Amino acid sequence: MSPAWHSLPRSIGATMRGLEEAGYIASQPIATAVYLAHHLQKPILVEGPAGVGKTELAKAVASWLGLGLIRMQCYEGLDEAKALYEWKYGKQLLYTQILKDKLGTLLGAESTLEAAVERLHGVGDLFFSEHFLEPRPLLRALRAPEGAVLLVDEVDKADQEFEAFLLEILSDYQVSIPEIGTVRAEVPPIVLLTSNSMRDLGDALKRRCLHLHIGLPDAKLEGRIVAARVPGVAESLRHQLVSFVQGLRGLDLKKLPSVSETLDWARVLVLLHARELDAELVRGTLNVLLKFESDIEAAEPRLSELLDKARREAEILG
């Protein structure tokens, strides 16, 4: 078993560069996780607050390795019919109708019921074969000939039963379908699971995964992320906005602005042709960063102070 992606550069640094080429600035632990996932063929469970780039990581890995990304969004009530496979009932039904006459002629020659049944057995499992199988994300990921990146998004939203169902796939990269047998991945996919910690996941699931926690980045890393993602931002403005957001995270807020908000804000500032942060501008665009009315109210009195600090820090860096 030596999938195409196994011939890729074999060091953590190379992983980091690869991800960077795909537009994802990875910190050391993230790169280590991806590197290990490669070599140990283990899934990564990514936890962290919303908007720090959990889903983005999967996309970056896929585009770096040139593999297809198969995404499965989890929600309450997700079952194996939607995650793994389903029989195409409609097609089965249609075919039985169309083939009615054929079946008649096929079985007409037999005189007794037993003989007819015997004859039917000889034909094989007509309606429960590959042709009538509708593969869902998990099965598609297992059967992808080149390998794939499977993203199981927000696994904490799914039911506990579903989590248990995932175990076989995660540890052995195989799955059992009663009518067909065990499907084993020729090339094991790279699996990433994300979780927002809505509930604690089971130990069994965690045990099978590498556990990566992505927190909010520090100023340096965030600066690099903004530079990579929103290239239109001038350097001085970038320093200012990053250090402003960092300051904002120090406040007592209900929902701290995360990386995706920083990027949105940077894009907004580029659209507005801003060269520098000023009080007016910040006040007008604060709703891009803060998503709760109460948070905006809480931040309002501290704005000028944060702004001053951001300008000072930007000067030192610039």
Next chain:
Amino acid sequence: MDGPLIDFFRAARSAGLRISPAESIDAARAVRVVGWEDRETLRDTLSLVLAKTVEEKQQFEDCFALFFRRDSLRPEAETPGEAPASSPQDVAFGEGEGGGGGSALGRMLLAGDQASLAAAMEAAADEVGVRNIAVFTQVNLFARRILERMGLAALERDITAAEGTPTGARLRRGRDLLREQARDLVQQNLLLFAQGETERWRERMLAQTRLTAIDRRDQERMRILVRAMARRLAVQYGRTRRRDRRGVLDARRTLRRNMAWGGLPFLTVWKQQRIDKPRLVVLCDVSGSVAAFAQFLLLFLYAMKEALSGLRAFAFAGDLIEVSEILEREETEAAISRIMAKVGFGSSNYGNSLADFERGFMSILDSRTTVIILGDGRGNRTDPRVDILQRMANRSKQVIWLNPEPRTFWGTGDSDMLRYAPHCRVTAVCSTLQQLDRVVSDLLKNTR
């Protein structure tokens, strides 16, 4: 698997990380992939494999730092990434004379060969089994044994022989330094390998201690414990639960599900019953006698809020006030002390408090609410107003009375407990954390 890794797993387990054998195998495989060279990478790698929650990550980092700090014992060692406990076995350290000029230990000291000294100390520590240290009183014992293993006796002889010369003074200084290093090493091992056991034992004891008898210095630990217990319940019951009512067809949803096949019921959908999360109204007696319990009950309930669909809290001594808002807004600990300052520590008047509740809040009770009353039922010979409790019981789903006193005390002296009891579906003694845990999990289990 490598020796140092196994030691590290032991240390990590002692620090409270749960590391299964499978995880330790994974860790060994991972380390083989990334190698020992880079400390940062090693930390990231082990953290990925071993620590599975944010809290565990923190614990892990502390433990990792502590474990690998041992390297600081040999400042000259050029290979910091090398396995810390695997000492070169060829280092010559002996128990007797090393021939020539004095003992091997003395020679190393004079040569200032820190690396070999540290290695020798590690090896000696291994031999005396320092990892089995269990309590702090053993520190001196183990330190002494390590030094003896390293050949302290021979060194002492050297010192006596070279008394008065500069060499003697250097040896003496070296010996004192060694003593300290040995002590440090043992201390570290104590921290690494024994701490966890003691902590767990204390936690077990605390869970069984009467809440009023808990020391001030244990309060913080107690709070952590309460949170952990509550968290467990919250995880278990935090989601909407459904129960299949087997065999009852849900006709409407079956039709909907089979729309694609012209309503031919290929797939059947069965009726399900939602299991409601309990809606709680809590009345806490915060008078002097039961204040400590109220504190923990409120802490407990607020730590598992997500398992409840509604929670309103009231505190009373002489009068009753609603405290939900204070508890919502502030950190539970701060809120509780504010509540205590407001109404606490007076003498309790149950009749008056119940009347307050009836006047202001009777309307919040409906057939889905569970009323929890925490108190000893001692109203200082005031009118107990049992009639109000009866009306509350009629309006609500159930009344649960938690009493910190043992059952035999109920009804003695000014206790009105026996008069209240008939109107409560459950009365329970609740004086330790364990009992509290049991009552609350029963409550969550039995709601339908």
